[in-house]
Amino acid sequence: MAKSKYNRILLKLSGQSFCKAAGFGIDGTAIKSIAERILNICKLGPEVGVVVGGGNFLRGESFSEASGIPRNTADYMGMLATIINGCALQETLEKLGHPTRVLSAIEVPAICEEFIRRRALRHFEQGRIVILAGGTGNPFFTTDTCAALRASELDADLLIKATKVAGVYSDDPEKKPNAELFEKLSYGDVLKKNLRIMDHSAISLCRDNNIPIIVLNIFKKGNMTKAICGEKVGTLIC
Numbered sequence: 001m002a003k004s005k006y007n008r009i010l011l012k013l014s015g016q017s018f019c020k021a022a023g024f025g026i027d028g029t030a031i032k033s034i035a036e037r038i039l040n041i042c043k044l045g046p047e048v049g050v051v052v053g054g055g056n057f058l059r060g061e062s063f064s065e066a067s068g069i070p071r072n073t074a075d076y077m078g079m080l081a082t083i084i085n086g087c088a089l090q091e092t093l094e095k096l097g098h099p100t101r102v103l104s105a106i107e108v109p110a111i112c113e114e115f116i117r118r119r120a121l122r123h124f125e126q127g128r129i130v131i132l133a134g135g136t137g138n139p140f141f142t143t144d145t146c147a148a149l150r151a152s153e154l155d156a157d158l159l160i161k162a163t164k165v166a167g168v169y170s171d172d173p174e175k176k177p178n179a180e181l182f183e184k185l186s187y188g189d190v191l192k193k194n195l196r197i198m199d200h201s202a203i204s205l206c207r208d209n210n211i212p213i214i215v216l217n218i219f220k221k222g223n224m225t226k227a228i229c230g231e232k233v234g235t236l237i238c
Helices: 028-042 060-067 071-095 117-125 143-153 187-192 200-208 223-228
Strands: 008-013 047-052 100-104 129-133 158-163 213-217 235-237
Touching: 008 028, 008 143, 028 047, 028 071, 028 223, 047 071, 047 117, 047 143, 060 071, 071 100, 071 129, 100 117, 117 129, 143 158, 143 200, 158 223, 187 200, 213 223
Parallel strands: 008 047, 008 158, 047 129, 100 129, 158 213
Antiparallel strands: 213 235
């Protein structure tokens, strides 16, 4: 059986992973499919952390622009959306038989634990999947930056950004079908080319802490397994 090349990985899931294409909220079939993919990589041996987004409910910046609600408040609303997703993923994973904990940067003690680095590491030691919700706990930071921050704090060997496209392209592949798919990029390439697959602050954090990033299509079966086993898939940023 294949074995993971990495000891600890951090998976960044967008909120759109939790619903049907172009949908809203949480779809039971979609979240179960995501949970099954996460369990498949757990079987290969690595400790797994998951940072969840909240875009299936609300994106702080765009919601602020559309509603007139101040960006600070809108961003906190988005952080609450990630906690909703985190709790839903936890329940789904545990129904499938794997112990899981949700740790949040925003304290909501009735449904999840406060994020404390040592507590998260202890959960890894106990074989639990650690779901990291509430973003960084601060407005004006995206969940991509949160993923890079948590990967750095928790000594992850790899950050996987799960998307709906095959990897990093030279342009938007939905608008420009001839856009080039990059197999490998340096952190500097991403910054210099202004490729918007992740925030520049997230790329810089991973560069400074030597954490490789793999951008892949989570909806293609087997992609995550290939990534953690060291096979070529998606785009490697290192």
